[in-house]
Amino acid sequence: MKKIVFLALITLIAVSCKDKTSINADEAGKEVTKYLQSNPEYKTGKVSVGELKFNSEKEYKELEVYQKLEQEGYIGLTRVNAKKKFLSKDSSFVYMVKLTDKASAFVLKQQKDNATVKAVVYELSDEKPVDFSMVNSSSAKITVTLKKVNTPFSFFEKNPDDSADFINKTYRLKYKKETGWSVTR
Structure with missing residues (x-):
C-alpha cells in the first residue's frame, strides 16, 4: 500500500513539474497577437511640412488632402500667401504646414522639411492561422x-498600387523554460 501511495505521489509531482512544451494553433495565434501589439507591421510615407507652395492641378489635389487632414486635426494649415491669376486656373498658394499632437501616433521620424509617417498599418485578421506547424519540441512556425x-x-x-488588401506573414515561436512560448521573428 505504501508503494502505491508513493508511486502515485511521485507521478503527481512529475506531472505537475513537467514544462508545457506543446502549443496549438490558438495559443500560437495569441502569442503572435501579443507580439504585434509591441511590434506592429506597417508601411510608411513622407509628409512635407513647413512652407509649401501649391500652383498646379496635381498640387491642388495634394492641397485638398492637407485640408482634409487639417479638418481631422492631424495638421495645422495656415495660408501665408495667395497669388490669384486673373482668368486662369493656375493660381499660386503658399501654406505653412505643421503636424499636431494628434498626428504623433503616426509619426516615426521628423526632419526639418518632412516627416516619415505610418501610411498603412497591418492588423491580425479574424481568421484562423493559415498554417501552423511544430518544427520540434521547442519551436514552431505560424503563418497568419x-x-x-x-x-x-x-x-x-x-x-499605393499594392495588389492585395492583406499580407501573409510567417512567425517563428520558440519555447524557453523561463518565459514559455514567444515570437522570435
Whole structure:
C-alpha cells in the first residue's frame, strides 16, 4: 500500500513539474497577437511640412488632402500667401504646414522639411492561422493573414498600387523554460 501511495505521489509531482512544451494553433495565434501589439507591421510615407507652395492641378489635389487632414486635426494649415491669376486656373498658394499632437501616433521620424509617417498599418485578421506547424519540441512556425488598414496619411504611401488588401506573414515561436512560448521573428 505504501508503494502505491508513493508511486502515485511521485507521478503527481512529475506531472505537475513537467514544462508545457506543446502549443496549438490558438495559443500560437495569441502569442503572435501579443507580439504585434509591441511590434506592429506597417508601411510608411513622407509628409512635407513647413512652407509649401501649391500652383498646379496635381498640387491642388495634394492641397485638398492637407485640408482634409487639417479638418481631422492631424495638421495645422495656415495660408501665408495667395497669388490669384486673373482668368486662369493656375493660381499660386503658399501654406505653412505643421503636424499636431494628434498626428504623433503616426509619426516615426521628423526632419526639418518632412516627416516619415505610418501610411498603412497591418492588423491580425479574424481568421484562423493559415498554417501552423511544430518544427520540434521547442519551436514552431505560424503563418497568419494580416489585413491592411489605411491611416489618415495613406495618401502619402510610397507604393499605393499594392495588389492585395492583406499580407501573409510567417512567425517563428520558440519555447524557453523561463518565459514559455514567444515570437522570435
